[in-house]
Amino acid sequence: MNLFPKQTKFNKYQKSRIKSCLENKSIKPRFGFFAIQALEQCKLTSxxxxxxxKILQNxxxxEAKVWLRCYPDIPVTKKPTEVRMGKGKGSVHQWIAKxxxxxxxxxxxGKNHNFIKKVLNNCLNKLPVKTIIITKLDKIK
Known part of the structure; x- marks a missing residue:
């Protein structure tokens, strides 16, 4: 059950930089009370x-509702090993979210805040980036 879009404008994209998160929409929790926030930029795969x-659902x-706020919609291409130079760009290997x-x-x-915090702490170990758990009541700097 990997996440990827059904249709994109182009099959393959060029590499681009990760733009800074200046809009306030993605800095504060909008739907839930707790949120996992990235402390550094990264690329997360599907x-x-x-x-x-799956960890959160299991x-x-x-008892609680979960929202995914980022979606892997950027294809990353890769050529197979032992292929000579040239002959065009490789096929789509994986999908990432910047x-x-x-x-x-x-x-x-959800209602049980202590239980949700324990589950979120387990999820932080799965991510390859430094993250923090924030609440709606936290003040944003």
Whole structure:
């Protein structure tokens, strides 16, 4: 169950830089009470996001609601090993989501706040980037 879009404007994209997260929409939690926020920029693959989503669905079940705030919509191409130079760009290997510094990755809301915090702490270890758990009540600097 990997995440990827059904259709894109182009099959393959060029590499680009990760733009800074200046808009306030992605810095504060909008839907849930708790959120996982990235402290540095990175590229998350669809496999990493689905693994966290599965952990949240298995542990929380129907006690809370989960929102995914970033979506892997950028294809990354790769040529097979032992292929000579030239002959065009490789086929799509994986899908990534570009995460700027300060962007919220997941949001959760539910009644049992202590249980949700424990589950989110387990999820932070799966991510290859420094992250923090924030709440709606936290003041944004």
């Amino acid at each position: 496999k990493q996001l689905t693994s966290i989503q 542990k929380i079940k129907k 995460i700027p510094k300060g962007k919220i990755i997941f949001e959760i809301t």
